[in-house]
Amino acid sequence: MEEILGTRNQIRVLRALFRRGESSGSEVAREAGLRPSAALFALRRLAETGVVRVRRAGRRVLYAIDGNHFLTPHLEALLAAEAGVAPHLVSLVRSLIGEDEETNLRGLCITPDGRVYVCHTRPDNLPADRVGQVIGSMFGLRFVGAVPDPRRVLEAHRFVPAPSSGPPASGRGGSDRISGESPTAA
Structure with a gap:
């Protein structure tokens, strides 16, 4: 192995x-x-x-x-x-930001090297320290920050959209989108 x-x-x-x-x-x-x-x-x-x-x-x-x-x-x-971790990660971030900000969550961008960007319409309202701590300890990923527009980091990264209402059902949720272009440093 x-x-x-x-x-x-x-x-x-x-x-x-x-x-x-x-x-x-x-x-x-x-x-x-x-x-x-x-x-x-x-x-x-x-x-x-x-x-x-x-x-x-x-x-x-x-x-x-x-x-x-x-x-x-x-x-x-x-x-x-x-790959099944991504929908659970969206649910976790949704629970951390609270109901007031839940509708502003657009999704997550996960880069091939394990960086996570939270796509949120109002990134200043995101509890970044808490989100980063939980993403790091539970998933071993590196939280980079919040961005209002996923196009800033998408290129060849996996984008996991946040479901429109409620957490995703177990084993289901947002779809992955992978483009054929090489990633850019964000």
Whole structure:
């Protein structure tokens, strides 16, 4: 397991391959928000473990998750469980900001490197210290701050919209939106 999940870059590459399917190294780099050299290094390490298979198509080298590897279903379940955290994170932030500010919550932007931005129409009214403390201790994410407009940080980041009324039902909630562009520093 350490060889597969050993680095953040390898985890980001696995996420990208599970989302995209077979892809070139540059496509994986864009999806994972990594420099091409970092993505290729992670892809080579994952190919050495057998979790990722490599195929040539003319001059292109394509990478994909090897569906026959014994750990593939477990990795897929692990990444699906990770994705299921986002709706719970929205519910938690909603409970921390209180009913008066709940309608101003637009959603969360979660970057591939674990930074969280709360998208709130009135960011000055957000209890930032409390939100940051809880997000960090419960989810291991880094709360960066509140922004009024999610477009400022969206680029290739996952945006989890806040449901219009009430907390999301268990295991359900906002949808993820991932664009194909590389992330920008926010």
